[in-house]
Amino acid sequence: MKIAIGADHGGVELKAEVEKYLESQGHEYRDFGAFSTAAVDYPDIAVQVAEAVKNGEADRGILICGTGIGMSITANKVPGIRCALLSDVYSAKCTRDHNDANVMAMGARVIGPGLALEIVDAYLNKDFSNGERHVNRLKKIAEIEKKYNK
Template sequence: MKLAIGSDHHGFVLKEDIKAYIKQMGHEAIDYGCYSCDETDYPDVAFDVSQDIIREKVVRGVLICGTGIGVAIAAGKVPGIRAALCHDTYSAERAQLSNNAQILTMGSKVIGVELAKQVVYTYLNNEFKGGDSARKIKKIMDKENEFLQKI
């Protein structure tokens, strides 16, 4: 699977660990930055990852900042994106099975590296299957489109 991964400076160290883990699992990890612990604005990275998911350059993404909240909010501003903040494996599973989330977000100041790996593993090893959840996601996406048309 071709994946995007990105972070701000707070998430840089965890991003590097998760990027290596993704590659170890046999996936391709495209790094969208940041590339050091130098201050980086997370919205820039989140927008780039989100846009490339919409453009189908990558299949899914992982975004990391201090809490995971900022990158989730920024990513969700790109029409068509569903970003899920997950710090446990159950939420990561449901991000896919119930929400078909294209982006997993995490907070480096909230989660340790080993649990983060488990969360990523769970997220990547679950696939959306539709069912009742498809109807709910369609409602969300239809409402998003309705709002966009009113702007």
């Protein structure tokens, strides 16, 4: 699987841990930064990851900042992106199963690396259920997106 990954300065260290995991699992990834703990603006990175997923350059995206909140808000501004802010394994499975989330966000100051890797594993290894009720709900979300992105 091709993964677009990015973090701001608050998530750069956890991003390195996630990248090691991705390599160990045989995933390809493209790192959109940050590459140090020097302050950067999270919207600049989040939009690049979201656009890579939207444009088909990546199958899924992973975003990490201090809380994950800013990254998820930004990614969800890109049409076609469904970014879930995750801090537990159950939600990681459900967001794939029910919401077909194509980007996930985490907070490096909220969860530790052990849990973060479990969340990434659950997110990457769960497929969308394609259940009729879930498909219908995603269609409704897409219609709302169209209405407000004229």
